[in-house]
Amino acid sequence: MNRDKNLPLTETVYYILLALLEPAHGYLIMQKVEELSAGQVRMAAGTLYGAVENLLKQKFIQPVHSEDSRRKVYAITDGGREILRHDYERMRHMLEMTNTIMG
Amino acid sequence: MKKVKFFTNFDHEEQWLNEMARQGYALVGKSFAYEFAQVQPENSNYRMDYRIFKTRQDFEDYKVLFEDSGWTHIAGTKSSGSQYFKQTGEQEIEDIFSDVDSKAARYKRISDMWLSLACCFIPLFAVLISTDAIDVTAFIKPKLLYYTPGLWDMNGGQFWQAFLFETPFAFFRGFTWLIIPVMILVYAIFAYKAKKQYQNTQQGR
Numbered sequence: 001m002n003r004d005k006n007l008p009l010t011e012t013v014y015y016i017l018l019a020l021l022e023p024a025h026g027y028l029i030m031q032k033v034e035e036l037s038a039g040q041v042r043m044a045a046g047t048l049y050g051a052v053e054n055l056l057k058q059k060f061i062q063p064v065h066s067e068d069s070r071r072k073v074y075a076i077t078d079g080g081r082e083i084l085r086h087d088y089e090r091m092r093h094m095l096e097m098t099n100t101i102m103g
Numbered sequence: 104m105k106k107v108k109f110f111t112n113f114d115h116e117e118q119w120l121n122e123m124a125r126q127g128y129a130l131v132g133k134s135f136a137y138e139f140a141q142v143q144p145e146n147s148n149y150r151m152d153y154r155i156f157k158t159r160q161d162f163e164d165y166k167v168l169f170e171d172s173g174w175t176h177i178a179g180t181k182s183s184g185s186q187y188f189k190q191t192g193e194q195e196i197e198d199i200f201s202d203v204d205s206k207a208a209r210y211k212r213i214s215d216m217w218l219s220l221a222c223c224f225i226p227l228f229a230v231l232i233s234t235d236a237i238d239v240t241a242f243i244k245p246k247l248l249y250y251t252p253g254l255w256d257m258n259g260g261q262f263w264q265a266f267l268f269e270t271p272f273a274f275f276r277g278f279t280w281l282i283i284p285v286m287i288l289v290y291a292i293f294a295y296k297a298k299k300q301y302q303n304t305q306q307g308r
Contacts, residue, residue: 012202026164027171045172046152046199049165050208071171072164
């Protein structure tokens, strides 16, 4: 099977993409990720900065216009939505299989 | 107080800065030397990142992100590479990195920087060699580097005076180019050390 080489996404990347379905700046992303993961994923500033940089390079997110001149704001791209959807399908399949076997 | 010190390991540098703070010297700036202000001895948490920014705006956005998360940017400029932070907030996270990969990646970035610096000097070295600017015979016959007429026929005091006077000039004439291969070597060693540290950090050592 020919699967996208970016799959599976890491837990952190998955939550960042999920958070960026609505535009947000760096610190807001960190807070959203913590909230979405029920406090399981706590990112530090340096790690988030690197993750955002990678996602920009992969074109899964893009900078959008910001009122705040000091903070850059990002949002998910179509490519980002697609990879998120693929990873969701991948995990759903895993859950279904697990459910069938373990009941 | 100013202090000159050189590190090739960020973890050791952070520990040293924290130790200085415990002795009452808080880092306030870094250019060539570290600049410390005398303060009440404190338990501080200094952390380092290594990044060079393309634009002023990128740099500003970076600093604001850290400030939002409870870290004050103490030293470092847009293109200095090393960025120094001090923890201000009471947040639980005590590091600016929350996984080993991103903690290791800063060593990868500085290693690449040293390597490109080393590579910058290689074409220069190649030009010097190909234009015969480097005279290798100087190693075999250093006598040729002395231009004083009749130097080697002089005797006693007169010889030594003329010889010693010209030696520094002869040395520069023959060996200045050595600085370049030495620099290439030194930068390559730094790049190698940082690369090793990158691998060690990634493996959680």
